[in-house]
Structure formats: C-alpha cells, structure tokens
Amino acid sequence: MAKKSVFFRQKIPSFECLPDCHDCCGPVTTSSEEMARLPRKSVAEQTHALENLSCPHLADKGCTVYLERPLICRLFGTTPALACPHGKQPEMMIDKAIEQQIYQFFKETRQVLV
Template sequence: MKNNQDIIVRLRERIPSFECTPGCHDCCGPVTASSEEMSRLPVKSDAEHEAALEEFNCVHLGPQGCTVYGERPLICRLFGTTANMACPNGCRPTEMIEPEVEEKIHQLIANTRQVLV
C-alpha cells in the first residue's frame, strides 16, 4: 500500500495548471491540509494565523501572492481546475481535471486528518 506522501505526489502530477489573473487571490482563503502537506510548509506563529484569519486569508498569502506556491496543498491546486471549484474570473486550464482524479483528491482529504493551514 502506498503512503499518503506518494499519493499526494501522484495526484499533484495529474492536476492541470493554468494562468491566474495577476493580483487575484480569491482562492487564498483559509484552507486545510493533511499532516503530510503541512510538513512541507513553513511553520507560522499563532499571531500570524490569527492575523490571516481576521482577514479571511491563508497564512501563506504574501504581498506578491502565495509564498508556498510550489508546495501548496492539493485543495489549493484543485481550485479553478474543476467546475465544482470554478475560478470567479473564468481562469481555467485548457482541459479540466479528470473527474476520477478530482474524486481521489476528495477521498484523500476525507480520509486524512486535516488541519488549518
């Protein structure tokens, strides 16, 4: 049986990418991630978390956008790639995510302990 880290790597490879609207951070609200995903993100202080939550932002949202873009959680990567989580600006990949890949992501999220990023 594969461990969650291997599953996350394989799922990331199957999520299509696309260009976002510059300066838009509509998908950068508070999100949850698995412990495997969290282990790859910088640790933030309680004060940083509280300040981000007051603004209803992700704690990793900086002045120039996502400060952990390369390691962002699966839920962040999924945004805009599926009709279920469409970009309000109409940005999207040429081809949307395959439904079975989206389902596997949702299953992983449902079956792993999630914590607030």
C-alpha cells in the same frame, strides 16, 4: 500516503491565474503531510490570517509557498466545483475520477487548518 499526494499533484492541470489575483486564497484545510512541507507560522500570523479570511502564506506579491501549495489550492479553477470567479481555467479540466480520488484522500487523511 506521501506517494498519493505526489501522484495527485502531478494529475491536477495547471493554468495561469490573473496577475495579482488572490480570490481563491483563504483559509483551507490540508493534510498533516502537506502542512509539514510548509513553513511554520506563528499563532499571531495564523490568527491574523483567519480574522481576514486569508492564508498565512499569502504575501503582497502572492503565495509564498506556491510550489508546495496544498492539493486543495491546486484544485481551484480546475473543476467546476471550485471554479475561478474570473473564469480562468486550464485547457482541460481535471479528470473526474482523479478529482473524486482527491476528495476521498481528503476524507482519509487528517486535515489541519492552514
């Protein structure tokens, strides 16, 4: 499973978000494998983030786990299904076949709330 996750991470195109924008940063689900790469947050931090419809890894200066962010976070803005609310996107959107494989991966793996 880890190899699939790494493969998908390499296939999702990147682009530059608007500075200080965190409109796509909210509670998301991610695989147990991806979650294991992220720092543990306390129950209080998790609860506070959920109450604010935010991510516990979001700080004043942005994502504190950006390089290890889950696949779902990487997908935002790279597909019409998860479009950036500000119209930002990579030069070339994600390949439809890869996107479908990622959604299948989500269905096949145990998902937990970040």
